[in-house]
Amino acid sequence: MSRMRATLGALGPGGKAVIAGLPPDPAVADELAALRVLPGEVIEVLQTLPFGGPLLIRGAGGTYAIGRSLADLLEVEW
């Protein structure tokens, strides 16, 4: 059975998924990769701030604040 795909921004607090695709901008993708936000890595959404504010996410590399616009570009699957 195929897996479900969405963007990281679509996950709510407590949502957990595997990164499937990085944003098209190579500079941003490289920065994410350095933080171990990479395809195949598991990412958990800890908290979302209201009014379109950032998300707090946790991966194997650490805990990060990530803007919603960037989270909407990160593809995940579970």
Add this chain to the structure above:
Amino acid sequence: MSALACHGQTRAAVAGGPSTIALIGNPNVGKSTVFNELTGLRALTTNYPGTTVEVAAGTVAVGGRTVQIIDLPGTYGVTAVQGDHRTAWDTILRDRPDAVLAVVDGTNLARNLYLVLQLIDLGFRVVVALNMSDEVHRAGTRIDATHLSTLLGVPVVTTVATTGQGLHDALRLAAVRREPGPRIHRYGPQIERAIAAIAAESSVPDAFLILEGVAQRNGISSSGDSAVTAARAGLEHATGSRSAIAVASARHAAAERMTNAVRVGVAELRGRYMWRIATQPTSGIPLLIGVLGVIFAGLFWGGTALAGLTDRLWAMGGSPLVRAAVSAVAGSGPIGRTMLWAFDAGLNALLSVGIPYVLTFYVLLAVLEDTGYLTAAAVLLDRSLSRFGLTGRAAIPLVAGAGCNVPAIIGLRTLRTDRERFIAGTLITLVPCSARTAVIFGALAALAGPLWAVGLYAVVALVIGGAGWGLNRLLPGGRPALLMEVFPFRTPTARTVLRKTWFRVREFVLVAAPIVLGGSLALGVLYETGAIRLAALPLAPVVEGWLGLPAVAGLTLVFAVLRKELALQLLFALAVVEYGRGTDSLQAFMTPPQIFTYALVNTIYIPCAATIAVLGKALGWRRAAGIAAGTIMLAVFVGGVTARVLERLL
């Protein structure tokens, strides 16, 4: 599929009678204690309505309304009930109570959460009483109830049944009449697809009853529906087990994940709690205002006290020594006097204006950084700063700019795009640094009153906001997204705070000292030769005509580009020259509105020489020159408008 319908509505909603709250939980979780505590001695053992099964029931008044509480037999899962009790559970499934109060054993959270998840799956409105929290504490761990509530999408109240702690809060939450919220947790694609397929024909609760194999006994017939059969068969084929087992397994896994996410150490729970307070707008914004208030109070009291101290020390020790040395080397003629501008007045300014405020600010900044608060503030401010084309990351250099613009601009390298660096760099030059604060406090607050100073900060804040908004509109390109590592809150240590402060003050002295001394020397030459008066002439139309200030005040502004606090010292010095020794107060020289305009123009117009130098290195010289020219125009415009507004008002 009418046979599958009619499960969402509550009995009370239909009948309009008293609310019914069912008390549910695993065996031995303290459910009976909870029941007795809530109902007191009014509880009766009765037959459950419509059955011959005996359950305890009692009525209590909650907020002026009568609520019936039913104590259901202990169970591990609604669908896994044996014998007599089964009838009671089947009745609960048919005649929905208005809410279920799920009593959960905090010391065995994962297995207890299985029941909670199932109740949510079956469409009940659930309130969780996280019981035995005293024993969880004794075991040295904590359960993050707030986070658990977010993950489940239902209220979670920490309770201790044996002392009654939290029980009435839980009851009050359960007694509120409301439809159940959406199901937040998910069980993975295989089960979710099957649920979605069956729910399309009926409802999510019925879909779970069907997959868990208890639909039949609850009067739901699904055997004839091919879509339902196909979904169930698909799930069983994919998982290689009966659908009921597949659901149970996935639900236990979800409960386990949640448990791992909410069971934390004491320190981590405290950190999470503080992080939430700092980043949720309702609590975070008041906190931020409080923190900024503490910074300004610290600068005002601490900085001023320190400045007075170093000033006195310099007058006692440093100044006589320097004067003696200069007169021995260069005599007391124009050359000697010029040297005193640099080595007496210049050094004095560095010691009694620059360093006290910069030092005070950097101690406060280091404490804030070390606690991790600045990161939380950056996350909190990300949304607001987006209006200026900035991310939350820019908040830290912008705050640091209130100490000294120089290290703040050096700190721009942490920003990702050229555009963001340019906007943030421009805005930092408008943030009143400690030297400009010295002018604001020393002239405006001291001579006109503290309210004038508050008003000036308000105008400067509007100017910064307007400039950020305008630049974001004018400049091509967009705002990058925030991406920043966050750390838990910590208690700052004196050692790291002192080390950070030391490195920053040293950096400030290394950059600022040569420019301050060199600039003071150049100013001394102009002053002692009388050339300074010539510079006043071309400025007169702007300074006198447009800004309404004495022409010599304009002069001091020109030379304050060397160091901003120089404006005030020069103003005092020139006031003495113009009006004689008797005038030891600026009040005879300028009115409060004039001092206001003066301090405002001094704050906004062209950043100081040291700032321009680092701005050139950080953004390129053309952009640095552009910012300098732009701020001059902005200052002249805002200053003139303010002067006219104040004239009208007063």
